[in-house]
Amino acid sequence: MAQNIACLIKFVDPQLKHDELDTEVHYLTEDLRDLDGMSQIRFDPILEVRDAAETRVGIRFFAHSDLLVSILRRLRDRLYYKPLETWFLFQISDLNLQIRTDQAEDLVDLMATAQSGLLFSPVRDYLAEAETYSRTQGELSPTELDNLNLLRQRLGLSAEQAELLNVRAVGPYKTQAEKRRYFDETTAAEFSRLRQIDADQPFAAKDPWPVLQELAENLALPIPEAEAIYQQHRQRYDEAKLKTEQQTAKTAVDASLVAETKAADAHQDQVQQAREHLEQYLSLCRQAMANSLYPSEFDQGRLDQARRLWDISIDEALTIEIAVRNELYGSLESAAGVDYSRLRDLLLQQAWQEADMETEAVILKALDRDMQPVTAATVQRLPAIDLATIDALWNRYSNKRFGFRAQQQVHRSQQQIQQDDRQQWLAFQQALGWREPPSLFYQGYRPYHDLDFSLEAPLGHLPTWRWCCPSLSDRYCLSLDVMAAVIHHLSLCMPLDPVPTPAVDPTAPTVLTGGQTRAV
Amino acid sequence: MLSNTFNSPTFNSHLEESLSELSLLLDEEDWEAADRLTADLLLDAVVQNYSGEPGLSPETEPRHRPHLSTEALAGLPCQLLHALDDRWQRASGGHFGFSAQLQVYAATLETIDFDPALRNWSTPHPFFEEVGWLMLLSLRPVGFLRFYSWLDFDLEAPRGHLPALWYWRVPRIASLQMGGFLTGQGGGFGDLARLDAMMLRLSRCHQLGG
Structure with missing residues (x-):
């Protein structure tokens, strides 16, 4: 109407x-x-x-x-x-x-x-009634529809209008079954959306229940029913998720395994390449240092360039340089942590006197006794490695003329000649050129500065044992017990070959006569 | 062997006191008292070294009480020498002290003509002349050292003039051997071994310091 x-x-x-x-x-x-x-x-x-x-x-x-x-x-x-x-x-x-x-x-x-x-009260009234009915069951029962029809006629609404209002009250889905189906579909869609989210960013998905609950209320679908549908989907979703997770974990493990193998291969390649570079650098170093202990500016520049080109760290380069230097110019090994590079420099320059003084410095440092002179009691504390290093350096740069080993050889040859202990030490010092034969007014000690610091000096003349002396200026004088202790320690640290025969060792008499000539 | 007990705590606290006393004397420019204290401290260190190994001391020093012999000088603790030298240098602006003496000594070594037989009698070691320890007679110095009380205890003295008592204080018998007058306080010809022992010791200690 x-x-x-x-x-x-x-x-x-x-x-x-x-x-x-x-x-x-x-x-x-x-x-x-x-x-x-x-x-x-x-x-x-x-x-x-x-x-x-x-x-x-x-x-x-x-x-x-x-x-x-x-x-x-x-x-x-x-x-x-x-x-x-x-x-x-x-x-x-x-x-x-x-x-x-x-x-x-x-x-x-x-x-x-x-x-x-809503301006029209009949519509308002009718809708209110219809909504009340639908709220209770979620749909309109036949009895309720009859009641509504009665109301419609009383309010003067057309049948079509009433039908529209009914639909509006009940929601878009008229019957319970349809609502359930709709809710089911929505829930399924919601969970498939969750799966999508899970795939993109795990653990980001939220529980969709609050939203679905609201939907159920809007649909006027009873909550327990809606929850049952929801739980059903939820269970399916959880199972699927578990399976996916297991699968993901498995694939992740596989992937990491593959990546590791790849990385290992790459690493090996890198290591191989780095090793090659290091070797190239090593040979370059050898070349650069072949003629001078410290490479020239030009060679240093080349080395620096190579180091950068081959991506070698400064520490590595330094290690290589030191290794090459030691290989070419004598090792500087030390058990006492003493730096022998200055000694090597001086010996390379043939600065014999300075090298001799440096020898004193390094020995007293290696002894680590407050730079006090070496005595018969403390000489045994000198590390064999350090003595060997010093001996090797002197030996190398003096063409085997100087060094502890040379001195030991001189001592052994004297031992074979002289029987008396005192005479033996006297002859030893004379053979080394450290002393002249004593006379009535002259003890025969030479002052330290009067010693021969050149390659013309007698065999074993250097290095002197000034590190045993408390004082040097007026005479280079060693006590017998100190000499005995030093020779003993040297024989322990660097034993000579066990087959010394006078015939094999022709230097000894020569040196002795040399010493005697000097004295006369 | 002389052992180094320099680092024992009792000695250190005693040494701290003495060193501050030395600084005080030096600040007051009481050079003579400072010199005596310096020699005392060196002698203390020697005594300490001997008492460190009592079994050895009777052999090394049979007759005399410990004194600054060649061996004793060679074993002086570097730390003590550095400390004393530091105080002297600071108070005198580098004019006095062991370092000054070592520098003078090293410079003379470059020029000295070594003649072991004659050096002691006719020509004194140039070091003595440089630091002003020689008795000056007529135009030419002879190798005869001043009496200790005749030294110049002020900054007008030549470089390295002080500290000096470590060199003068020797047993009477030793001073007689050097041609002195049994005073134990100088006069007579210097003992080059002791001088060189001290200088060698100083240069060795310098190498330790780096």
């Missing part, structure tokens, strides 16, 4: 003259009549006396409630176009709506209300 609304529209703008008013009313009428379904409607003018003449100030008409929205829209558009203060009155059954405005926006709110249909 159609419901009619009484509409009254009146211009109250004080700026409008009466002839203008007439024109406005005319246009308004034309506008409204132009609307779909309004052509048959009769518009009654509202007449008022203005300036002693009767003028139309507005119109009055009855329209079907369905047309309300379009009427309001047309009125709103007019106000947008020309904001004239207007008085609107709509009578909807027992409801009176009055608006007096020149603002189009005020009509917009009214339009929204009209669109919802």
Whole structure:
């Protein structure tokens, strides 16, 4: 049954003259009549006396409630176009709506209300009843439908309208079965979405239950039923997830294994290449240092370039350089942590006296006794490695003339000649050129500075044992027990070959005569 | 052998006191007292060295009480020498002290003409002349050292003039051997072995310091 609304529209703008008013009313009428379904409607003018003449100030008409929205829209558009203060009155059954405005926006709110249909109490009442029924069961039972039909007739609603309202009350899905199916589908979709998220970023997915619960409420689907459906999907999802995780873990392990093998291969290649580079660098170093202990500026530049090109660290390069230097110029091994490089430098330069003084310094350092001179008691503390290093350096740069081994050989040859212990040591010192034969007024000690610091010196003349002396300036004098202790320690540290025969060792007599010649 | 007990705690605390006393004397420019204290401290160190190994001391020093002999000088603790030298150098602006003496000595070594037989009698070691320890007679110095009390105890003295008592303080018998007058306080010809022992010791200690 159609419901009619009484509409009254009146211009109250004080700026409008009466002839203008007439024109406005005319246009308004034309506008409204132009609307779909309004052509048959009769518009009654509202007449008022203005300036002693009767003028139309507005119109009055009855329209079907369905047309309300379009009427309001047309009125709103007019106000947008020309904001004239207007008085609107709509009578909807027992409801009176009055608006007096020149603002189009005020009509917009009214339009929204009209669109919802809630302005009309029959619809409102019917919907309320239908919703109450649907809330309890989620669908409308036949009895409930009968009740609603009764209500519809009483409210004067059409069957079609009632059907629409029923659908709206129950939600988009009319029956319980349909709702369940819809909920089931939604839940399934939700879980498949979760799976997608899991694949992209694990552990990011949230429990969809709160959302689904809301959906169930909106659908008017009983919660226990909805939860059952949800649990079912949940279980399936969890199983699948577990399986996927296992699979992912497995593939991850496989992948890491593959990666490791690859990395190992790459590493091996790198190591191989690095080793090659190091070897190349080593040979370059050898080349650079073949002629000088420290490479020339040019060679150093080449080495530096090579080091960078082959990506060798400074530490590695330094280690190689030191190794090459030791290989080419004599090793500097030390058990006492003493640096023998200065000694090597001096010996390379044939600076014999300075080398001899440096020998004292390194021996006293190796002894580590506050630089106190070596005595018969402390000589045994000198490490064999250090003595061997010093001996090797002296031996190497003096063409086997100097060094501890040479001195030991001289001592052994004297041992074979002299039987008396005292005579033996005297002869030993003379053979080395450290002493002259004593006379009545002259003990025969030579001052240290008077010794022969050259390659013409007797075999074993250097290095001197000045590290045993408390004082040097007026005489280079060694006590017998110190000499015995040093020779003993040397024989332990660097034993000579066990087959010394006078015939094999021709140097001894020569040296002895040399010493004696000197004395005479 | 002389053992080094220089690092024992009792000795150290005693040494700290003595060193601050030395600094005080040096600041007051009481050079003579400072010199005596320096010699005392060196002698203390020697005594300490001997008492460290009591079994050895009677053999090494049969008749005399410990003194700054050649062997004793060669075993002086480097730390003590550095400490004393440091105080002297600072107070005198590098004019006095063992380092100054060592520098003078090293410079003379470059020029000295070594003649072991004659050096002691006719020509004194140039070091003695350089540091002003010689008795100056007529135009030409002879190898005869001043009496200790005749030394110049002020900054007008030649470089390396002080500390000097470590060299003068010898047993009477030793001073007689050197041609002195049994005073034990100088006069007579210097003992080059002791001088060189001290200088050698200083240079060795310098190498330790790096």
